[in-house]
Amino acid sequence: MFEPTPQVDLSSGKYLKLWQGPQHPGITGNMALELTTMGDEIVDCKTHVGYLHRGFEKLMERRTFIQNFPIVCRIAVPEPTFNEYLYAAVVEELTGIESPERAEWIRTLNLELMRLASYLMWLGGIGAAFGQGTVYQWTVTHRDYILDLFEEMTGARVYHMYIVPGGVRGRLPEGFEERCNDVLNRVEKLLFDVEKVLFNNFVFKKRTKGLGVIAPEMVDQYGITGPNQRAAGFVRDLRRDAPYLVYDQLEFDVITATESDAYARSWVRYQEMHQGIRMLRQCLERTPREGPFQARMPNVLHWEVPAGETYVKAECTRGEYGYYMVTDGSEYVRRVHVRGPSYTHAIALMEKLAVGTNIADTAGLMVSLHTYPPEIER
Amino acid sequence: MSLKDLISPFYVWQRAFEKPYTQKRPIEDRPGAPRYRGFHMNSEDCIGCGTCESICQNRAIDMVPVEGLEQRPGDSGLRPRFDYGRCCWCALCVDICTTRSLHLSNHYAWVTEDPDAFHFTAGTDPMPWNENSLGYRRDDDYHLLVHDRIEMEMLGPDESVRGFDEVMKGYTEEQAVLEADRCVECGICVATCPAHMSVPDYIRSVRKRDYETGLRLLYETNPFSSTCGRICTHRCETVCVMGYQGDPIAIRFLKRAIVDRVPAERYREILGDDVSDNGRTVGVIGAGPGGMSAAYYLRRLGYGVTVYEAQARAGGMLRYGVPSYRLPDDQLDKDIDYIRSLGVEVRFNTLVGRDVTFQSLLDTHDAVFLAVGLNQPSALRINGEEHPRVLSGLKVLDDVANGLDPGIGRKVAVIGGGNVAMDAARVSRRMGAEVTVLYRRRIEDMPADPDEIHESQAEGCTLVAQAIPVEIKPAASEAQVTIVWGEAEMVADDKGGRPRPVLQEDRMHEETYDCVIAAIGQGGQIDFIPSDYREQIEFKWNKFVPGDYQQTGLAKLFVGGDIANSRADAISAIEDGHHAARGIHRFLGGSADA
Numbered sequence: 026m027f028e029p030t031p032q033v034d035l036s037s038g039k040y041l042k043l044w045q046g047p048q049h050p051g052i053t054g055n056m057a058l059e060l061t062t063m064g065d066e067i068v069d070c071k072t073h074v075g076y077l078h079r080g081f082e083k084l085m086e087r088r089t090f091i092q093n094f095p096i097v098c099r100i101a102v103p104e105p106t107f108n109e110y111l112y113a114a115v116v117e118e119l120t121g122i123e124s125p126e127r128a129e130w131i132r133t134l135n136l137e138l139m140r141l142a143s144y145l146m147w148l149g150g151i152g153a154a155f156g157q158g159t160v161y162q163w164t165v166t167h168r169d170y171i172l173d174l175f176e177e178m179t180g181a182r183v184y185h186m187y188i189v190p191g192g193v194r195g196r197l198p199e200g201f202e203e204r205c206n207d208v209l210n211r212v213e214k215l216l217f218d219v220e221k222v223l224f225n226n227f228v229f230k231k232r233t234k235g236l237g238v239i240a241p242e243m244v245d246q247y248g249i250t251g252p253n254q255r256a257a258g259f260v261r262d263l264r265r266d267a268p269y270l271v272y273d274q275l276e277f278d279v280i281t282a283t284e285s286d287a288y289a290r291s292w293v294r295y296q297e298m299h300q301g302i303r304m305l306r307q308c309l310e311r312t313p314r315e316g317p318f319q320a321r322m323p324n325v326l327h328w329e330v331p332a333g334e335t336y337v338k339a340e341c342t343r344g345e346y347g348y349y350m351v352t353d354g355s356e357y358v359r360r361v362h363v364r365g366p367s368y369t370h371a372i373a374l375m376e377k378l379a380v381g382t383n384i385a386d387t388a389g390l391m392v393s394l395h396t397y398p399p400e401i402e403r
Numbered sequence: 404m405s406l407k408d409l410i411s412p413f414y415v416w417q418r419a420f421e422k423p424y425t426q427k428r429p430i431e432d433r434p435g436a437p438r439y440r441g442f443h444m445n446s447e448d449c450i451g452c453g454t455c456e457s458i459c460q461n462r463a464i465d466m467v468p469v470e471g472l473e474q475r476p477g478d479s480g481l482r483p484r485f486d487y488g489r490c491c492w493c494a495l496c497v498d499i500c501t502t503r504s505l506h507l508s509n510h511y512a513w514v515t516e517d518p519d520a521f522h523f524t525a526g527t528d529p530m531p532w533n534e535n536s537l538g539y540r541r542d543d544d545y546h547l548l549v550h551d552r553i554e555m556e557m558l559g560p561d562e563s564v565r566g567f568d569e570v571m572k573g574y575t576e577e578q579a580v581l582e583a584d585r586c587v588e589c590g591i592c593v594a595t596c597p598a599h600m601s602v603p604d605y606i607r608s609v610r611k612r613d614y615e616t617g618l619r620l621l622y623e624t625n626p627f628s629s630t631c632g633r634i635c636t637h638r639c640e641t642v643c644v645m646g647y648q649g650d651p652i653a654i655r656f657l658k659r660a661i662v663d664r665v666p667a668e669r670y671r672e673i674l675g676d677d678v679s680d681n682g683r684t685v686g687v688i689g690a691g692p693g694g695m696s697a698a699y700y701l702r703r704l705g706y707g708v709t710v711y712e713a714q715a716r717a718g719g720m721l722r723y724g725v726p727s728y729r730l731p732d733d734q735l736d737k738d739i740d741y742i743r744s745l746g747v748e749v750r751f752n753t754l755v756g757r758d759v760t761f762q763s764l765l766d767t768h769d770a771v772f773l774a775v776g777l778n779q780p781s782a783l784r785i786n787g788e789e790h791p792r793v794l795s796g797l798k799v800l801d802d803v804a805n806g807l808d809p810g811i812g813r814k815v816a817v818i819g820g821g822n823v824a825m826d827a828a829r830v831s832r833r834m835g836a837e838v839t840v841l842y843r844r845r846i847e848d849m850p851a852d853p854d855e856i857h858e859s860q861a862e863g864c865t866l867v868a869q870a871i872p873v874e875i876k877p878a879a880s881e882a883q884v885t886i887v888w889g890e891a892e893m894v895a896d897d898k899g900g901r902p903r904p905v906l907q908e909d910r911m912h913e914e915t916y917d918c919v920i921a922a923i924g925q926g927g928q929i930d931f932i933p934s935d936y937r938e939q940i941e942f943k944w945n946k947f948v949p950g951d952y953q954q955t956g957l958a959k960l961f962v963g964g965d966i967a968n969s970r971a972d973a974i975s976a977i978e979d980g981h982h983a984a985r986g987i988h989r990f991l992g993g994s995a996d997a
Contacts, residue, residue: 091547092460095493159415166424177436180507180539186440186493194498195542198438218414225411317544324584325547326457326499327610 033061033068040068043384047076051388053150054102054398056371058391062384070379070387072372078402085361090116090190091325093358098184100363101400103146106139107341108363109188114269115337115348116190119330122320126271128192130312133270135178135188136339137308138205141212141301142171143342144294147395151291152223154389155232160223167215170208177201192319202309209302216298224295233288237378237390240285247377248369251344252293253394257285263340274311275304287393294395329356343367343395365400372401435509440492440539442513443485445526448504451479452589452644455496455505458547463489464496469527477591477642487521494539498547501587501644508535550649553582555656560861564832567727570858571633571656576612579660583609585645586652592639597970598624598978602639602654609657615673617661622674626699626742627692627721627977629734632659634725636852636972662737670741678745681705683991686768688755691719692973693774693964695739696980697987698747701772704988708747711764713754717743719776720965721973723801724823726830756931765959770987772953774964774976781924783818787875788921792884796827796922803830811836812917816886817864818842818872819922820849825856827920828864836917838863841870841888843904869893871906878915885915927966936960952986953979961987 033040046057055076061069081100085093097112098105110132117124124132145168152160172182177198179187187194223229239247244254254261262279264272280296282289322328332354338347344366351360374394379387426433435441456464466481474480483496483505497505505525510532523530556572557563563570574582588603596602601620608617621628635655643651665673685701687694690712698708716722717739721730743749755761755775764771780795782788794809796819802809813836817828820842828838840859842849846868849856860866869891876885889911891904926945929937939956941948947955947967954961963979965971989995 088460091458091495095460095491095495159418162424163418169424173436177438180436180438180440180494181492184491192545194545195438196544198436218418221414222412225408227408227412230408319545322547322549324549324587326454326587327584 033063035061039063045384045387047073051154051391052398053391053396056398056401058375058379058387060379060384060387065383065385067379067382067384067387070376072375074372074398074401076402077398081403082361082363085358087357089325089356090328090330090358094189095184095186097363098186099399100403101341101365101397102183103397104139104143104342105184106135106188107339107346109185110136110270111337111339111346111348113188113190114339115335115350116330117320118335118337119333119350119352120190121331122191122322124192124320125317127313127316128318128320129270130308131193131197131318132188133272133275134197134305134308134312135185135193136270137301137304138171138174140342141298141305142168142175144298144301145171145212147294147342147392148219148223148298150392151287151389152219152229154392155229157223157226157229160219163215163219167208167212170211174201174205174208177204189319191322192317194319196318197312205305205309209305213299213302216295220295224292230288232386232389233291233393234284234286236287236382236386237393238284238286239374239378243374243377247374249344249374250366250369251340251342251395252280252290252297253344253366253370255280256282256289256293258283263338263345267338269337269339271308275307277304287389290393290395327356329354330358338364341366343370343397346400363400363403365397365403367396367398367400370394371396371398429512435511435538437509437537438539439509439511439537440494440507441509441511441535442507442530442532443483443490443496443525444506444508444530444533444535444538445483445524446504446506447526448502448647449482449526450477450502450504450591450644451481451483452501452587452591453479453481453483454499454501454587454589454644455483457587457589458495458499460493460495461489461491463487463491467524469524472527476595479589479591479594482524482527484522484524487523495547497539498541498545499587500541501548501589502647503541506538506540508532508538510535510538548587548645548649549581549585550645552585552650552653553578555653560858560863563728563858564829564862567833569633569731570728573663574653574656574660576660576664579609579657580612582653583607583657583660586610587644589644591642591644592654595642596639597972597975598981600624600639600658605661606652606654606657609660614661614664618665618670618673621658621661624981625974625977626696627738627973628658629662629737630692630721630730631974631977632656632662633734634721634730635974636970638974667737667740671744674741676745678702679705680707683707683769684709684767685987686711686764686771688764688771688773689719689775689964690714690717690739690749690751691774691776691964691976692721693776693976693980694719694772695742695747696977697772697774697961697963697984698980699742699745700981700984701987702742702745702747704984704993706769706987709768710747710749711753711755711759712749712751715751717749717751719774720778723804724797724826726800726803726826728829728833729826761931761933761936768959769991770959770961772980772983772987773947773960773962773966774980775927775929775966776976777925777927777965777971779926779928780921781926783872783875783921783923785872785874787877790875790877790884790919792882792916792918793875794918794920796823796920797925799827799920800830803834809834810918811920812882813837814917815839815920816841816914816916816918817920817922819924820844820851821922821924822851822855823925824920824922825851825859827922829855829859829862831920832859832862832864839865839867839914839916841867841872841886843869843871843891844902845869845893848901869904870912871904873906873911875919876913883915883917884919885913886919887911887913929966949979952989953983954986954990958990961990 046052057073059071149161149164179185347364349362684707961983964976
């Protein structure tokens, strides 16, 4: 599957070595593509990561279980909530704590709202990467409306620190449903506008169709998950296949496509945003208004989690996100491994897909894989 | 591709006529959401427990002394200082705050010329957001601490009143660990405990099920741990920070949990029995908690100790004043036997002044520690109190402890509101009497332990508050006595003291009982000290006023216990004994660090 790197003779004058990143608007964060180009065609791509390594997994071994909860959200900047949920879920599984039903609904609401916000950011990104800056202005604004909702629900716009082992930190604010519905309506209207100007756009279609095709046989070899695999025709979604929280009580469709190119991936995500709005409306309607939203907790200051190991996964915006945790019965975690989908999507897959495309498309290609370097480097 | 794909994108122009999204910040202020996690605020309720500092994962909080802060019990005098170079506004400090004094305001932007302003003490430094009423507060239904105490199994009142079995059953190991787990280890209790026991450390040893370490920690400051684990006045629990939002930690019972799990035979092995003799001797007057505590620590320092005890058994008020349903004899013996096993000699039935002279003690020993306690019941000071059916609470308890029948009859009135009154009342219930307790003030003013008050009521004692005895009269039968008492109204004290009861002469009552038990306090008896010595010693209200290290004006004499402190409880006597032991050691040329 891995073809040997073509031997290029840089001194021949035919090739140019070009670095895109680690600081570059066309890269979705701090990582670098080392491109070898011939004209504007890319003949070789090497991905470089490590510019953003903050050592979260090691940090977590030096902090108590409650102290880790404000850290994990920082692993993936644009969608911290998945980390919060998975950390809480993995600790709950090891301790046997069960978060109450009301908390499970609020968590689901949170995760889907986060997915929508993250997709809006991405939608702006894919537009901008192909010269559609206006779309970026629209979607990032609407993402901000969602951040307003997060602010009133959790007390913060980006690092919410709201889903805590045992439940959530507070009830939904008064009148939240109304304001959230209002934002959802606005986002929905915006999405139809985006469909007109982006997906029914000659330039966008021309540049994204056929770009970065992931062959179905690559999906499992490269560990591709999420919309990237669904665009290749795989009907796989953890929310449906291994339901967690209250997803088994929600109605939604698993969106798939077959072309598996940048356009198909974008279209799948676009449709998933509509599914997200559909799920959010169900959550707003069905989230219990009464009852506990936190399980009975021990004194968290010296919380000893029984020895054990487990892996908990969830369908995040970009694919399968997972937490593997080993505990030894002490107040500290022995080892945590965070599995972010960007690890597989942004390193090996990008190296493979970039070859044969041209310089102008690398940014769009990378955005179409929806990768976040921060979650590669935990 | 179609023609539509060429035309459709021009739809964007339609948006040119819509209102722009942009907000004119900072021209227009945009306040944070009502729950926004902005800058820290701290209210006056803060007691400086430092739990915020413990939980902060960024070490952004330092507990620092604050100038001008009024000193009050249960307050460390420290306040959280925030380092906004480290803070991540996770608000765990708010979630864990034991007094709920710490909040975040919804203020999130602040510009100042002071480059050091990112370091500030919340609540005391004048910050512009200090009056902010919005911002993150912990939800009422969200807890990171366990607020409810693990209840200890106890005999029901129907069962307890039938005999002298211990009422409190003690924690099981699981219960003790769960209760210990609630502790936040702030150490506010340590300053309040008269003996300054290392409470958080021994609670941790319960949590870790390491009872040997626990026992060693207990004996560093208290050789009466089995006793105090049952009947201590637990001042520590009154300041426990967990009490602000729930129940204080059952510190007293966790002490018992350690002792209950170490058999007496293992004490010498765990605590050590290596006691050298330094050739000097100390005489101790009284084998109560004060005297035996001094004896223990002096013996540990190598002194030969002789204790002179008037009674036939050691323990003092713990033995003769505390009924066995609260403190079983074998538990008191566990403490005392270990002290004696180290070579402390106790001379029983030896009353100083009768069997030996005070002067001979001063002559034989290098120093003398006196802790004779208070064993003389205070008089009621009303007419007719010399009636033979008026008994003293101490006498009743003493008789019961010695297995004698106090002869109280079937219908008893107890006068007083302290622990002796409660003990006398509960003992009388156990002897089958119908008991009425008369107390001058309100029930909440009673100096007795609240548990004692509740349990005595549960066992069927009738508590009559605001009742002032006026006269004792002979009744028709010689075996009975009549008491006249009047209702009292509480009148606020002009000088700011506690309200005082004023007799209402139009509301008088008269009732006949088989006996009246007077338990309104007790005084000391120190006639055995020759008067020329007494002139060298400072007294106030018939109590000693000791100097540094419990020393008196008579240099060789150190004093402690109920007769030398105002708290008059076991734990204070124990600390007096320990403190005096160090003082005697210093006085006799030993190191100040002992």
